[in-house]
Amino acid sequence: MKKRTLFNLLKYALAFGLLGWVVWKNWEPEGGHGLHEVWQRHFEQGEPVHWGFFAVAVGIYLSALLISFVRWFVLVRAVDLPFKPVDGVRLGAVGFFFNTFLPGSVGGDIVKAAFLAHEHPGRRTKAVATVLIDRAIALWALIWFVAILGGVFWLSGMLEGDAKQQCESIVTIAGIIVVVTLLVWTLLGFLPPHRAERFAGRLLNLPKVGVAAAEFWRAVWMYRCRQKSVALAMLLSWTGHVGFVLAFYCCANTLWDGVEPIPTLTQHFLIVPIGLVIQAIPLFPGGVGVGELGFGGLYGLLNASKSLGVLGSLVQRVVCWMLGLLCGLVYLGMRSQLQADVRETGGDFPGATSHSPLGPGTSQRETSAATK
Secondary structure, three states, rough: OOOHHHHHHHHHHHHHHHHHHHHHHHHOOOOOHHHHHHHHHHHHOOOOOOOOHHHHHHHHHHHHHHHHHHHHHHHHHHOOOOOHHHHHHHHHHHHHHHHHHOOOHHHHHHHHHHHHHOOOOHHHHHHHHHHHHHHHHHHHHHHHHHHHHHHHHOOOOOOOOHHHHHHHHHHHHHHHHHHHHHHHHHHHOOOOOHHHHHHHHHHHHOOOHHHHHHHHHHHHHHHHHHHHHHHHHHHHHHHHHHHHHHHHHHHHHHHHOOOOOOOOHHHHHHHHHHHHHHHHHHHOOOOOHHHHHHHHHHHOOOOOOHHHHHHHHHHHHHHHHHHHHHHHHHHHHHHHHHHHHHOOOOOOOOOOOOOOOOOOOOOHHHHHHOOO
16 A cells, blocks of 8 residues: 555656646746746736636536546447436546546546446446447547548648648548558457457456456457447547637637747647647646646647647646536545445555556456356
8 A cells, every 4th residue: 555655646746747847948948938928927917817718618628528428428328238327427527536636547437437337246347348448439539530620621721831741740640540440440340259259368368457458358349339339429529529629729828928829720629639648648647747748749849839838738737627626526425435336346446556447356257257
């Protein structure tokens, strides 16, 4: 327990240390227009903040977040697990709270999977599968989002300016990933069920990650047979991603002085999904530090001021923390029940990391039995 606590504290130290370094590097950068100027303008000279943009960002981000909760609900019902919409929202809120404030970015997933496993004994693998596929579809939809919208922007001549070549490279890479993954997804349709289960059995023999790998493979195969639900989940993801992009764009405008140019809204549709992927790196609680570094780099890639990218990410972080605390109120009302559910499934309560989505107590025997 002490080692685990120390390890988690080191993650916080790493995250906030990186955040401090990023802010310091962009406080008074060469050429001016750094974070120090923003501080002087708004907090010393009293220049008004664009609160309208901030309010819109909060509203849009909350709407996109709710859509992500609905996506998980759709995936749960797709595997015939009885589940109420209100539970999807409540558990989604708890998951967002943990993923925003706890290191590892998996704590909320453990809670959601454990709750379903407790409600449906003997169907644990399906419960875990819903969480794993929800994460996978969100990432897959992000790549599709960049490829499809970027392709439309490219063909319509909207990718203009100094960053045209960089934008086209982003769209090309996303398009290649989409083609390759779609080909693999199509080929899975020709795989007989007995061969899919045999492959899952082989994955179980992998050291340390065997159980998690086998569960994820079964999840992919399970949902490959439920194409309509996957299509609906992808549509919900795309809708949510539009919201996340618009929310970040509003965050970037909240403290913007209009002097140094920021990427256009079109360009934000290409870089914000990449920034969200960077922000999801597990070692950083809520993406603290690495998110600001990533968005600063993406702004720089498009020949905009890195400081403005960092500034937009910091405003977005305030939005996430506000909504995360709101979701924390939902967690306080469910804390006792959730703790009992996680312990009963053999896992550790969020804050710990484990190789199995339900914690180190999930054995290969239990996983195999649940599948049967």
